[in-house]
Amino acid sequence: MPSIRAPGAKKSTTLTVAVKCRPLRHKERGRDIVQVIESKEVLILDPDLSKDYLDRIRNRTKEKKYCFDHAFGPDSTNLEVYTKSISSIIPEVVQGLNVTVFAYGSTGSGKTYTMVGTKDDPGLMVLSLHTVFDLIKMDKRADEFEVTCSYLEVYNEIIYDLLEKSSGHLELREDPEEGITVAGLRCIKKQMPTILGLLQVHSAGKILELLNMGNSRRKTESTEVNATSSRSHAVLEISVKRKGRNKYPNQVLHGKLALVDLAGSERATETNNAGQKLRDGANINRSLLALANCINALGKQQKKGLAYVPYRNSKLTRILKDGLSGNSQTVMIATISPADIQYHHTVNTLKYADRAKEIKTHVQRNVGVVDTHVSDYQRMIDSLQVTEVCQLKKKLAEKESELSSKPAEKAADDELSWLNIISHEISENVQERINLQKAMSELEETNLNNRSELQRLDDIISRHQAVELDGAIVKDLIARRLVILDNIRENDEAGINYQKEIEANEKQRGQLQGMIDEAVSRNGNKTYLRILSQYRLLGMANSELQLEVAMRDQVIRHQREGLKNLWNLLMGQGLDEKQISHLAVKQGLRIEGWTMTPLALVEKQSSSLTSSRPTSVGPSSGIEYLEGTKTCDFTISIFKG
Ligand SMILES: Nc1ncnc2c1ncn2[C@@H]1O[C@H](COP(=O)(O)OP(=O)(O)OP(=O)(O)O)[C@@H](O)[C@H]1O
Numbered sequence: 001m002p003s004i005r006a007p008g009a010k011k012s013t014t015l016t017v018a019v020k021c022r023p024l025r026h027k028e029r030g031r032d033i034v035q036v037i038e039s040k041e042v043l044i045l046d047p048d049l050s051k052d053y054l055d056r057i058r059n060r061t062k063e064k065k066y067c068f069d070h071a072f073g074p075d076s077t078n079l080e081v082y083t084k085s086i087s088s089i090i091p092e093v094v095q096g097l098n099v100t101v102f103a104y105g106s107t108g109s110g111k112t113y114t115m116v117g118t119k120d121d122p123g124l125m126v127l128s129l130h131t132v133f134d135l136i137k138m139d140k141r142a143d144e145f146e147v148t149c150s151y152l153e154v155y156n157e158i159i160y161d162l163l164e165k166s167s168g169h170l171e172l173r174e175d176p177e178e179g180i181t182v183a184g185l186r187c188i189k190k191q192m193p194t195i196l197g198l199l200q201v202h203s204a205g206k207i208l209e210l211l212n213m214g215n216s217r218r219k220t221e222s223t224e225v226n227a228t229s230s231r232s233h234a235v236l237e238i239s240v241k242r243k244g245r246n247k248y249p250n251q252v253l254h255g256k257l258a259l260v261d262l263a264g265s266e267r268a269t270e271t272n273n274a275g276q277k278l279r280d281g282a283n284i285n286r287s288l289l290a291l292a293n294c295i296n297a298l299g300k301q302q303k304k305g306l307a308y309v310p311y312r313n314s315k316l317t318r319i320l321k322d323g324l325s326g327n328s329q330t331v332m333i334a335t336i337s338p339a340d341i342q343y344h345h346t347v348n349t350l351k352y353a354d355r356a357k358e359i360k361t362h363v364q365r366n367v368g369v370v371d372t373h374v375s376d377y378q379r380m381i382d383s384l385q386v387t388e389v390c391q392l393k394k395k396l397a398e399k400e401s402e403l404s405s406k407p408a409e410k411a412a413d414d415e416l417s418w419l420n421i422i423s424h425e426i427s428e429n430v431q432e433r434i435n436l437q438k439a440m441s442e443l444e445e446t447n448l449n450n451r452s453e454l455q456r457l458d459d460i461i462s463r464h465q466a467v468e469l470d471g472a473i474v475k476d477l478i479a480r481r482l483v484i485l486d487n488i489r490e491n492d493e494a495g496i497n498y499q500k501e502i503e504a505n506e507k508q509r510g511q512l513q514g515m516i517d518e519a520v521s522r523n524g525n526k527t528y529l530r531i532l533s534q535y536r537l538l539g540m541a542n543s544e545l546q547l548e549v550a551m552r553d554q555v556i557r558h559q560r561e562g563l564k565n566l567w568n569l570l571m572g573q574g575l576d577e578k579q580i581s582h583l584a585v586k587q588g589l590r591i592e593g594w595t596m597t598p599l600a601l602v603e604k605q606s607s608s609l610t611s612s613r614p615t616s617v618g619p620s621s622g623i624e625y626l627e628g629t630k631t632c633d634f635t636i637s638i639f640k641g
Pocket of ligand 1: 021022023074105106107108109110111112113114229230231262263264265335
């Protein structure tokens with residue numbers, strides 16, 4: 001019997017921010033200027049000792065104080081950080097919720113130490129993994145669990161697999177069911193109670209072994225501040241699928257835990273590096289800049305409503321999208337150094353963390369079904385990418401080494417490697433275009449919502465003005481109207497920039513294509529050309545499939561919207577669960593996952609729902625104007641008929 005899913009309850013939660021100050025190192029010059037007060041406050045003393053009492057009372061001091069959810073001093077262990085700020089939310093992962101933990105701070109401030117740790121002081125990645133396995137072992141129900149683990153790094157805006165010895169470049173995919181995924185990323189799988197899977201892992205210990213191997217593959221460099229500075233952003237993802245044996249047998253709860261060790265947040269110039277290192281710095285900062293922009297926009301969203309969040313501006317922010325805004329309970333660990341020479345970095349990190357406190361996420365249980373058309377489709381594309389394209393790449397490499405062993409063909413060889421680079425650039429160019437087009441359509445959607453809110457506001461303002469009701473209300477509504485207009489203007493400006501980027505991207509595509517066609521027409525090596533054209537054709541086919549997937553995502557989003565309206569309509573009629581189920585049965589439909597009556601649901605979701613009472617417009621507008629509408633959020637999935 002075909003089925004639809006009942007609306008799921010969403011829980012709004014703010015980002016948890018914890019600060020950890022590392023100990024002053026023996027070799028470190030300078031003075032300790034950080035004080036942690038009552039496990040919540042962080043006081044940064046003025047690094048300039050020459051300031052006298054008078055300067056201080058004239059408020060010329062650079063002393064600063066911040067308050068966070070948790071603050072840990074130099075004596076705190078990783079276990080303490082874990083127990084107080086994370087351990088309570090890890091069990092949610094086993095219950096189908098998403099959790100994201102990321103460490104942010106300047107180079108040498110202790111991010112890797114906190115996330116990975118040492119043998120004597122294991123880090124948050126290790127402690128969380130143990131908890132996940134322990135929780136599964138202790139589970140009393142007869143449910144089946146599947147735990148998979150992947151570990152990647154983003155270096156110079158390229159994604160590498162840390163679980164692969166020599167990983168190629170990996171690409172991001174957007175799946176309407178799974179969210180952002182990385183095609184071709186190696187996943188270590190453990191199934192409980194039956195152990196199946198390609199790569200079997202019998203315990204957390206085995207995964208930890210692989211994790212250590214992955215860490216040793218991370219791109220590190222010696223900077224002036226840190227001898228083994230991580231130049232990349234590393235993301236460990238632990239995914240837990242739980243399949244019920246008795247109730248809803250084809251229902252799967254899918255929780256994800258993402259643990260992120262970011263690269264240093266310092267500016268490239270300040271690490272006094274040059275050449276490749278400087279390029280690393282610029283690219284690391286491109287991702288971190290994008291992250292800062294997203295955090296700003298998300299903070300603004302709490303105050304202003306529908307601000308556009310530019311997740312698409314970097315690989316890192318695309319990967320972290322769910323963790324930052326969407327369906328995730330998120331913890332930020334801001335790491336700082338106590339040294340006076342690090343004052344500016346420390347204050348920058350704390351300012352950033354202070355802003356992040358404002359971010360709200362909306363957590364919802366991820367419920368799926370065992371089999372879906374969508375994931376089949378995605379798997380098909382991934383296998384095309386991973387197997388066929390990889391095989392062709394291998395053949396190409398073989399052919400190239402064969403050619404380079406013949407001196408007479410050296411010129412052809414050079415030409416061929418050049419062609420290879422160009423082919424890769426074309427594929428990157430297509431990816432970028434898809435990304436830009438999606439960003440454009442998201443922007444348009446945001447502005448569509450802004451415009452409809454504007455329309456509603458205008459109607460209500462004119463109604464209020466007509467009957468000359470309370471002037472204060474009209475004043476508030478007009479102020480809100482200005483905020484919305486401001487949002488629309490900013491989004492329109494961002495749209496113009498995206499449009500320009502799309503045009504530049506198309507121009508580059510044309511140039512690359514022209515170069516490759518010319519080179520191919522000049523090259524005489526028939527075998528190579530055959531393989532190359534096959535490779536390119538496959539690459540094109542893959543890109544086209546991706547475009548189709550992007551368009552299909554859009555359709556699914558609209559279907560989701562349609563179904564949401566349908567539920568709103570049903571609930572607006574005041575029907576109860578029994579009546580709706582009865583209607584559904586008559587239509588040959590089954591409703592899955594109903595755990596409470598729609599009325600109870602309406603009450604639970606009081607922030608987004610309205611009954612006959614008016615409700616507020618924006619998250620903090622304090623204005624009430626919507627009348628008599630009921631709305632609710634829900635999830636849908638695609639079922640085989
Ligand atoms: N809590 C701590 N206790 C003891 N030593 C620490 C602690 N935190 C960090 N350290 C030490 O400080 C140094 C820098 O730490 P780490 O490499 O973790 O910094 P990072 O923020 O990851 O730097 P980068 O961004 O350059 O990779 C290391 O030698 C580490 O062992």
